[in-house]
Amino acid sequence: MxxxxxxxxxxxxxxxxxxxxxxxxxxxxFNPLLASNDHNKYINRLLYRSLLDYDINEKTFVSDLxxxxxxxxxxxECFLENNLKWSNGENITADDxxxxxxxxxxxxxxxxxxxxxxxxxxxxxxxxxxxxxxKKDINFLAVFSQPILxxxxxxxxxxxxLQGNFSPVG
Numbered sequence: 244m245x246x247x248x249x250x251x252x253x254x255x256x257x258x259x260x261x262x263x264x265x266x267x268x269x270x271x272x273f274n275p276l277l278a279s280n281d282h283n284k285y286i287n288r289l290l291y292r293s294l295l296d297y298d299i300n301e302k303t304f305v306s307d308l309x310x311x312x313x314x315x316x317x318x319x320e321c322f323l324e325n326n327l328k329w330s331n332g333e334n335i336t337a338d339d340x341x342x343x344x345x346x347x348x349x350x351x352x353x354x355x356x357x358x359x360x361x362x363x364x365x366x367x368x369x370x371x372x373x374x375x376x377x378k379k380d381i382n383f384l385a386v387f388s389q390p391i392l393x394x395x396x397x398x399x400x401x402x403x404x405l406q407g408n409f410s411p412v413g
Contacts (some may be wrong), residue, residue: 316380321373339394
């Protein structure tokens, strides 16, 4: 059994509620940059947010951090939702999204996402993030499910940390 809370978080759990998770097998790596399947993907989905989430009932992508127009896979604009915050109260910004995706593209820590980003330009526009691709590839939508990290964390990572486990104690 484990408990994962951020030290210094601006929000605290509400008294009276309980969330219990159990994992049989190896302990999750908590590294949202690595390609994940099994319980790592599930746990990281609870801990980190992505630009879009897939709504099984609606059978479509919906906003998690951003509203994105994916009708033209060669040119996609995403607009971050208002009042997005990290657990420490800091704002979630376009710089966080761009830093996360550029790190994956540059280091290939996640080869699947890196290959999708290989010929993609990611730019910050006025109030939006712009993805420009050279080819139409429906698989590119997987990029929008990639968990996002704060730019401050991205800037502090070294090469060993990219391929390793993230600390479960913050």
